[in-house]
């Protein structure tokens with residue numbers, strides 16, 4: 135190391151969790167240094183400007199109802215939001231018959247989708263379990279050991295007799311970007327509960343996908359970074375943390391920074407690959423080995439105009455039988471660009487399958503899988519962008535990490551308990567809106583509060 139400095143708190147990672155922690159600590163007058171591996175802030179939130187105006191969010195993009203901490207930060211940074219465009223019918227593949235069915239934006243004719251009753255029945259069963267979970271301590275549920283040993287796939291096999299209904303649920307309950315074989319019921323129930331239930335997760339108005347941010351979701355992080363100024367250092371991956379009751383020394387390739395505390399605000403698997411001296415206690419050393427990142431390809435497709443609206447379609451769709459399982463209209467307001475932007479999501483096992491193809495074959499197959507829903511015009515976007523976060527070394531997969539079967543029950547509060555001067559943040563550690571930007575902010579603010587109360 136060529137440099138050695140001192141701070142009150144070092145924050146590892148300048149995603150929303152790290153930035154939120156740093157901002158609270160800085161406002162309280164503490165000397166903060168943020169060390170970020172990348173050359174930008176925002177982590178899993180990354181907005182790019184488009185030729186022809188407007189922007190594309192390659193990672194997180196929506197602000198939801200009840201996501202109060204994200205909303206407060208947007209306001210504090212002087213940023214603006216706009217309602218997510220949702221100007222027509224949503225398309226669903228029928229469950230008990232093939233073909234696509236239109237559902238109005240208010241959901242009032244959902245019953246017209248053949249087999250919707252099977253989905254409602256399964257949702258009711260799922261919600262009855264969700265309601266029993268304490269989002270702060272899901273491991274305390276009397277059935278926790280059993281539910282954490284049961285995968286979502288097994289639960290579907292035992293509770294949803296119709297094969298298409300099972301596939302529909304796999305496509306629609308895709309929040310963890312995990313295949314049904316790899317996520318436990320307890321972990322899935324926890325995510326749903328901590329985000330306010332199935333209806334809150336699935337909708338636009340009044341739900342998780344309610345609003346967008348003018349300029350893209352990274353704008354808020356960039357404004358915050360401007361205020362933190364040189365306290366954020368880029369291209370500084372943290373390799374090692376030496377810790378004791380008296381404080382920490384945080385090492386990058388170029389420097390060592392001594393501080394009273396550190397907030398580690400990176401995806402759990404990456405937190406696990408930092409070297410700790412002495413080693414972390416067993417629970418914490420092991421939990422990060424059971425906390426893989428999900429897998430999703432986010433596909434951005436830009437057209438001269440949002441042509442689907444002329445057909446009375448919102449651009450939103452769910453098709454459990456297609457490579458692109460879900461779509462949504464991500465267009466910007468017309469004063470920024472008249473272009474139409476459609477976002478597609480390819481989840482988990484399907485994502486891994488198509489990622490084995492060449493880029494051109496994959497593009498061709500993904501677009502073709504949307505033809506039945508949006509017609510031939512979908513085949514010719516003016517701009518096409520796939521984002522596979524699994525191959526981003528400082529993320530390794532998205533939307534977030536989820537605990538493997540057994541781990542929620544066995545490791546309990548090791549998910550977020552501080553260890554001496556070490557504080558864990560990141561959306562995965564949140565007990566409200568985990569996997570979302572809002573959860574990331576809440577986790578950073580919780581870590582800052584814990585540091586205040588230790589002082």
Ligand SMILES: Cc1cc2nc3c(=O)[nH]c(=O)nc-3n(C[C@H](O)[C@H](O)[C@H](O)COP(=O)(O)OP(=O)(O)OC[C@H]3O[C@@H](n4cnc5c(N)ncnc54)[C@H](O)[C@@H]3O)c2cc1C
Pocket residue numbers: 146147148149150151152169170171172175176177178179192193194195196197370371372373399400401404408430432523528529532533534559560561562569570571572574
């Ligand atoms: C495709 C996609 C769509 C999504 N959609 C939405 C959405 O619409 N709404 C929503 O709310 N959420 C959404 N999310 C989730 C949301 O983006 C994340 O929950 C949130 O951004 C996570 O923030 P974080 O600070 O916890 O982690 P991150 O954003 O991952 O930040 C961690 C930071 O730490 C850095 N880092 C990692 N290792 C080190 C190291 N060793 N040293 C230094 N720095 C390090 C990384 O570079 C990164 O900047 C989406 C995510 C993706 C990928």
